[in-house]
Amino acid sequence: xxxxxxxxxxxxxxxxxxxxxxxxxxxxxxxxxxxxxxxxxxxxxxxxxxxxxxxxxxxxxxxxxxxxxxxxxxxxxxxxxxxxxxxxxxxxxxxxxxxxxxxxxxxxxx
Amino acid sequence: xxxxxxxxxxxxxxxxxxxxxxxxxxxxxxxxxxxxxxxxxxxxxxxxxxxxxxxxxxxxxxxxxxxxxxxxxxxxxxxxxxxxxxxxxxxxxxxxxxxxxxxxxxxxxxxxxx
Numbered sequence: 711x712x713x714x715x716x717x718x719x720x721x722x723x724x725x726x727x728x729x730x731x732x733x734x735x736x737x738x739x740x741x742x743x744x745x746x747x748x749x750x751x752x753x754x755x756x757x758x759x760x761x762x763x764x765x766x767x768x769x770x771x772x773x774x775x776x777x778x779x780x781x782x783x784x785x786x787x788x789x790x791x792x793x794x795x796x797x798x799x800x801x802x803x804x805x806x807x808x809x810x811x812x813x814x815x816x817x818x819x820x
Numbered sequence: 821x822x823x824x825x826x827x828x829x830x831x832x833x834x835x836x837x838x839x840x841x842x843x844x845x846x847x848x849x850x851x852x853x854x855x856x857x858x859x860x861x862x863x864x865x866x867x868x869x870x871x872x873x874x875x876x877x878x879x880x881x882x883x884x885x886x887x888x889x890x891x892x893x894x895x896x897x898x899x900x901x902x903x904x905x906x907x908x909x910x911x912x913x914x915x916x917x918x919x920x921x922x923x924x925x926x927x928x929x930x931x932x933x934x
Contacts, residue, residue: 752925806870807876807919
């Protein structure tokens with residue numbers, strides 16, 4: 711079953727903050743976050759692992775609540791370049807495959 | 821820089837045709853994936869390969885098959901294309917060893933079946 715992302719879409723002004731959530735019905739081993747700009751390939755942002763380890767870009771922050779089976783991506787002081795669709799991908803089996811959410815469309819306006 | 825390339829950006833095929841989508845990665849990754857992307861549904865995994873000639877079904881394998889004869893190349897095959905297979909197809913790769921590694925995506929192939 712796919713994780714549920716919220717909100718489905720959000721519009722921001724430059725400099726505003728946003729939070730994107732990803733909730734799963736299963737216990738999670740890892741959560742991945744990717745951003746896809748229109749017409750381009752998804753690009754890696756961050757991996758959060760059970761136990762607290764994180765890997766990713768310095769300017770991106772995220773949280774992983776293992777008990778609640780959810781992760782949140784924090785976008786602070788948004789820039790125009792943050793526009794795109796954000797996907798979370800989850801792994802519940804410590805395997806190789808991810809199940810992706812439906813995406814959150816973010817638009818940052820000047 | 822990791823590069824994942826896909827053979828075509830756009831493809832138009834007729835119903836019933838056999839369709840091959842090719843993906844090549846240049847970083848010696850063990851794992852390769854084929855996803856289908858549809859609006860509102862995100863990325864759905866079709867097939868995964870963890871080694872040459874090895875594959876596992878993903879969430880939506882029906883109507884698709886795959887081939888991995890060389891480590892760097894992973895092909896998606898639509899045996900008899902149907903209109904409901906019109907979609908964006910994305911290939912990805914990553915090192916073996918579990919979901920602790922980021923996936924690198926290709927630019928996608930937009931397939932239209934008429």
